[in-house]
Amino acid sequence: MSAEKIVFTSRQIETRVGELGRRISADYAGRELLVVGVLTGAFIFTADLVRVLDLDLSVDFIRVSSYGHATSSSGEISLVKDLDSEIGNREVLLVEDIVDSGRTLACLRRHLLERRPASLKVCALLDKRERREVEVEIDYLGFRVARGFLVGYGLDYAGRYRQRPEILELVRTTEDTSG
Ligand code: IMP
Ligand code: MG
Numbered sequence: 001m002s003a004e005k006i007v008f009t010s011r012q013i014e015t016r017v018g019e020l021g022r023r024i025s026a027d028y029a030g031r032e033l034l035v036v037g038v039l040t041g042a043f044i045f046t047a048d049l050v051r052v053l054d055l056d057l058s059v060d061f062i063r064v065s066s067y068g069h070a071t072s073s074s075g076e077i078s079l080v081k082d083l084d085s086e087i088g089n090r091e092v093l094l095v096e097d098i099v100d101s102g103r104t105l106a107c108l109r110r111h112l113l114e115r116r117p118a119s120l121k122v123c124a125l126l127d128k129r130e131r132r133e134v135e136v137e138i139d140y141l142g143f144r145v146a147r148g149f150l151v152g153y154g155l156d157y158a159g160r161y162r163q164r165p166e167i168l169e170l171v172r173t174t175e176d177t178s179g
Contacts, residue, residue, distance in 0.1 A: 002170040004151075008143060010165040013153060016142050017045070020123065021052030024093065024140060032056045034090045034117075036083065038108065039063040040162070041097030044154035045125045045142075049095060060085045066104055077107045092117040097155050098126040102134035109136065126150060126167070143167075 008016075024033075033053070037046030039061050050059055063081035092112060099105050105122065112120055123140035130146055148171075151157050152164035161168065 002157075003173050004168045005171050006166050007145065007148075007150060007169050008153075008167040010153075013142075013165075013167065014048075017048050018052055020140050020142060021049060021054075024049075024123065025052075025054040028055050028091065028093075031091050033058075034085060034087060034092050035059045035095060036087075036092055036112075037061045037095045038097065038104075039081065041154050041156065042095045042125070044162070045097060046095045049123065058085065062108070064104060064108065077104055079111070087112060087115050087117045089116070089118050092120045094120065094122045096122065096124040098128060098150065099124045099136065099138060100128045100131050102132045102136040105136045105138075106134045125153070126155075 033055050035046065035050055035053075035057055037043060037059065040063070043061075046059065046061075050057060060083045061081065062079070062083050064077040065080050066077045094105075094108060094112065096105055105124070109120065109122070121139040122137065124138045125142040127138055127141050127144045128147065129144060148169040149157065150167055150169055151161035152166050152168045154162055155167070156162045157170055
């Protein structure tokens with residue numbers, strides 16, 4: 001069994017998303033934005049973020065899968081669902097749930113840059129810096145966290161917890177001897 005510890009309340013998340021929204025709206029003022037959410041983890045963050053952006057924008061989603069364990073990625077990613085839109089010459093904001101090793105984000109950036117967008121920036125809800133293996137720039141960051149496996153607000157563990165309104169850390173209890 002795992003215990004759950006609240007790391008960020010829905011109130012804290014809402015406040016932070018509002019702040020990010022104001023910064024992004026100011027930075028892109030007068031320009032048209034394509035917001036690209038990374039499925040599935042960023043679906044709630046993307047939905048909340050676009051509703052606080054005071055901009056003309058479109059939304060699209062991309063899905064990648066990484067060949068890894070349940071709690072870490074191996075860095076080899078494959079494209080499971082591509083964008084529906086063309087991104088050439090457009091201002092693109094990639095929205096990720098969490099950056100851990102950095103491999104997923106680095107791969108996605110490389111992949112999208114090949115299509116020559118006018119600009120490509122990254123907005124990530126969470127940054128687990130201490131675990132970084134590949135340097136990637138995050139232009140707009142929600143929260144920095146030291147460690148731990150986080151769920152809720154779109155993030156899952158084995159498909160569960162995505163619907164929880166807060167961000168939780170799963171803490172292993174002593175009886176847990178599996179995996
Ligand atoms: P990276 O490639 O190691 O940076 O891993 C990034 C991806 O792994 C994220 O998009 C998440 O899907 C997943 N991930 C990494 N850490 C966590 C976590 O604490 N909770 C849930 N998913 C995570
Ligand atoms: Mg993800």
